[in-house]
Amino acid sequence: MPVIKPEQVTAGGERKNRKELRLHSSIARDLGLRIVSGRYRPGHVLAGEIEASGQLKVSRSAYREAVRMLAAKGLVQSRTRTGTRVSAVEQWHLLDPDVLAWVFAGEPELEVLQGLFELRTIIEPEAAAIAAARRNDENLEVMRNALERMGLHTVNVEAGRIADRDFHSELLRATRNPFIISLTNGVAAAVHALTEFKQREHALKRDPLPEHWRVFEAIEAKDTERARTSMAELIRLAITDMPVKRWPDNWTDSRLVRDSG
């Protein structure tokens, strides 16, 4: 099962749909997707470097660099003689932008969705409050511009989703907290993929713009408390927009939780 090479993608007649990944990155994404999708389970030992690189029709060095990237993201662990094995889920760097994107590339499980929204429910209202206290005029302008673009395009098209992501990114940036900002890149990627996922099922009926403006106005007024509550409401509404039949009370059966080595 050869990996999709960048040249083959562009040569396939389609426009270059992504960033034209290099070979090692393509292999890493390929293996990463198989791991987070559950095709390669924790504990599974990958084929040896010679065999694996041979199957993928790539050199050993390219394959090794891909494995090294996955190891850096906590997905695999290599040892001499033992081989390269998929790590326990607890070792995965789930907030790594790439890993998160891979997790949400397929149909994400209900429990995973809930986990992400739970994290957002914890982080983002507090982040909005901090942003209200520390934001400067430039943050405000970027956020205003993002919301105007969002209103222009709607989140049903790519440009609108990008604007949505820009708004949340800039909000977290306004907190001036490097760790919260670092969360941005990952969560923003996931939310972006998620909005696309919602769109996949059916176009969004409700207009999410009003609650975004309410958050903006609170931050503009440096009203921390109103920023917190309005952001909490925004996320609550976003959850209700998910095309989900019922939200489980627990998710101990989730694949991400169950597997552990």
Added chain:
Amino acid sequence: MPVIKPEQVTAGGERKNRKELRLHSSIARDLGLRIVSGRYRPGHVLAGEIEASGQLKVSRSAYREAVRMLAAKGLVQSRTRTGTRVSAVEQWHLLDPDVLAWVFAGEPELEVLQGLFELRTIIEPEAAAIAAARRNDENLEVMRNALERMGLHTVNVEAGRIADRDFHSELLRATRNPFIISLTNGVAAAVHALTEFKQREHALKRDPLPEHWRVFEAIEAKDTERARTSMAELIRLAITDMPVKRWPDNWTDSRLVRDSG
């Protein structure tokens, strides 16, 4: 300036102080430390592969694998012709366990400390509340065992610090939220290094055990509200224990914030 090779460390007469990193991991740590410490600033272009690997006295492939690992952690970006350059701080995966450990390996800046505690103040009280609702008996036993070890050794020795870390890790694990658990590994590593840092200045006068037991009892009783408040108090006390003269109101001058090339 050759990188410290694993063999040299063990051959140096000292006991193997760590996990005997492989060569590529050693190089990655070496470069990673230089980057997060500010020696290589964002925008800085590293020496070419041939020159750099020559200076470090290693092969190009080992050096390349190291660079690939750093790229996977968002610290650098490689492009043909342009070379490999240090990414903007916003691109760094600051919550990656390795990156976090590297950041806290030296004397962390005041503003970085504050950033981490701010994140903990947001996350951990809520996590404690969720843990109180979802914990099972095994979580409880692991946490109880950790606190008993913590009381036995005190946080002034390594065994006690490990017990402290185990307690917080198991607490976050009890939330059953994969994303929160993923935060664990990084934050736990940082807090561990941090407690060591506190110890470096002067032994802890106050005994942090009572507030830990209060959190434990709240979770044991499945009292979500008390778990939240007692954890908030635990973190507040931990902040006061930091050997810091004054906490700044803002940190716009932080290196982590200022650099964005």
Added chain:
DNA sequence: TCAAGTTGATTTCTCAGACAAATGCTATCT
């Protein structure tokens, strides 16, 4: 004059093959 294409130089990227080091397994010895 200026835009568009061409060429050249530089750097990472990819490939190939060889040997070294680590380590789990097994047979052997005490």
Added chain:
DNA sequence: AGATAGCATTTGTCTGAGAAATCAACTTGA
């Protein structure tokens, strides 16, 4: 039965060679 020494297997490291990408300068044509 347990320790120990070899053996086999897998990743780790090294070397050397082109290929591909891309920035800068140059050339060409309207």
